Amino acid sequence: MSKEEQAFRPGTGPEGERVDAAAIAVAPEDAPRPTAEELPAVEHYFGENAELAQRYVGHLASSGIERGLLGPREIPRLWGRHVLNCAAAGDAIPEGALVADVGSGAGLPGIALALARPDLMMVLIEPLDRRVQWLDEVVEDLGLERRVDVVRARAEQVADEIDADVVTARAVTALRNLIPLTVPLLHGRGQLVALKGRSAAEEIEKAQKIIRKFKGHDVSVETFGEGFLEEPTTVVRVPIG
Numbered sequence: 001m002s003k004e005e006q007a008f009r010p011g012t013g014p015e016g017e018r019v020d021a022a023a024i025a026v027a028p029e030d031a032p033r034p035t036a037e038e039l040p041a042v043e044h045y046f047g048e049n050a051e052l053a054q055r056y057v058g059h060l061a062s063s064g065i066e067r068g069l070l071g072p073r074e075i076p077r078l079w080g081r082h083v084l085n086c087a088a089a090g091d092a093i094p095e096g097a098l099v100a101d102v103g104s105g106a107g108l109p110g111i112a113l114a115l116a117r118p119d120l121m122m123v124l125i126e127p128l129d130r131r132v133q134w135l136d137e138v139v140e141d142l143g144l145e146r147r148v149d150v151v152r153a154r155a156e157q158v159a160d161e162i163d164a165d166v167v168t169a170r171a172v173t174a175l176r177n178l179i180p181l182t183v184p185l186l187h188g189r190g191q192l193v194a195l196k197g198r199s200a201a202e203e204i205e206k207a208q209k210i211i212r213k214f215k216g217h218d219v220s221v222e223t224f225g226e227g228f229l230e231e232p233t234t235v236v237r238v239p240i241g
């Protein structure tokens, strides 16, 4: 099983055995704090919102795990692999953009970006009711309602209603399937910022035809967070138009 698949198998441990997620979830106040190595990144990306980011990690480690939004094995790596990794992708997003995060799940990258970038407006698009309810609760608790909308839908159902400058997506589907889901939300201009792992170049290769069909050009693979993150964030950027 890949690292990405493991992260979203809430009921299973490292060997695929059944685990009781509710028993492993921790109280928000016992959620991991950033390590000494991670602290400079927390300050760099979240600045004044560092305490709110800690509160978000508290939600992930407690109700997020209990309610199956992330697998219990993710608790020790919530900062490095999830929240900071997503925040670093903000460096790919222009000032003041309206960003649609497709398949937001536990708010990754959408909530992490909203906390890291107070200049952004965000729409979190997520079809699963259980996840939408959790997102609504967390957005309200973090006081982000003014800048973050949560929409219960599949991305392909809301292209007529959303006109974004940037679409983000992490761990939703391979690039060749992601393009037709996300590019219609951009209405002919802007860019897709897809958070990807080592498969980025291979996914681009397999998506060439569909990228051209949807007027994508100058596709690039970029990394962000070098010097701050143990594992920098890899982004596939697809400008449209």
Ligand SMILES: C[S@@+](CC[C@H](N)C(=O)[O-])C[C@H]1O[C@@H](n2cnc3c(N)ncnc32)[C@H](O)[C@@H]1O
Residues within 6 Å of the ligand: 008, 102, 103, 104, 105, 106, 107, 108, 109, 125, 126, 127, 128, 131, 153, 154, 155, 156, 169, 170, 171, 172, 181
């Ligand atoms: C593996 S999870 C990843 C969640 C989150 N982006 C992250 O990285 O933690 C994939 C998410 O995409 C959502 N999803 C799947 N198909 C979708 C679609 N067509 N439109 C919007 N969301 C979708 C699923 O409901 C799920 O929450």
